[in-house]
Amino acid sequence: xxxxxxxxxxxxxxxxxxxxxxxxxxxxxxxxxxxxxxxxxxxxxxxxxxxxxxxxxxxxxxxxxxxxxxxxxxxxxxxxxxxxxxxxxxxxxxxxxxxxxxxxxxxxxxxxxxxxxxxxxxxxxxxxxxxxxxxxxxxxxxx
Numbered sequence: 001x002x003x004x005x006x007x008x009x010x011x012x013x014x015x016x017x018x019x020x021x022x023x024x025x026x027x028x029x030x031x032x033x034x035x036x037x038x039x040x041x042x043x044x045x046x047x048x049x050x051x052x053x054x055x056x057x058x059x060x061x062x063x064x065x066x067x068x069x070x071x072x073x074x075x076x077x078x079x080x081x082x083x084x085x086x087x088x089x090x091x092x093x094x095x096x097x098x099x100x101x102x103x104x105x106x107x108x109x110x111x112x113x114x115x116x117x118x119x120x121x122x123x124x125x126x127x128x129x130x131x132x133x134x135x136x137x138x139x140x141x142x143x
Contacts, residue, residue: 019109020109020113022034023105023109023110023113024113026057027110030050030053032050033106033110033111034105034106034109034110035102035103035105035106035107035110036061036103036105036106037094037097037102037103037105037106038102038103038106039054039057039058040054040058042054043055043058080141096129100122100125100126101118101122102119102122104123104126106119107119107122107123107126108122108123108126111123
């Protein structure tokens with residue numbers, strides 16, 4: 001299992017710079033926001049334009065996970081929660097994404113960079129709920 005408490009500022013900085021660069025390039029070259037929920041949503045329900053780049057974008061995201069799994073198998077430890085709870089969590093994330101009109105990548109990365117007040121409110125809400133959920137889960141698993 002990977003030790004998630006060992007913060008490495010260099011890899012975090014490089015990763016953040018790569019995410020910011022790719023989001024900026026997508027916006028500058030394609031006029032599109034790199035919001036994953038919107039990209040996947042318009043790939044699942046295509047409106048006629050942009051299907052190919054969306055498919056390549058999602059393939060790139062998935063292939064990154066595959067490369068990580070091959071290179072660092074220890075990063076994928078066993079799940080700490082049951083499959084039904086995982087499915088419920090996925091449903092709630094999807095519901096929240098629809099309710100918030102976007103996801104953490106769209107609001108947190110792209111929206112904050114554009115100084116969007118709506119994205120600031122959404123990102124603060126995402127972070128607060130993530131902290132609350134982590135606290136509740138850790139408290140419940142400590143029993």
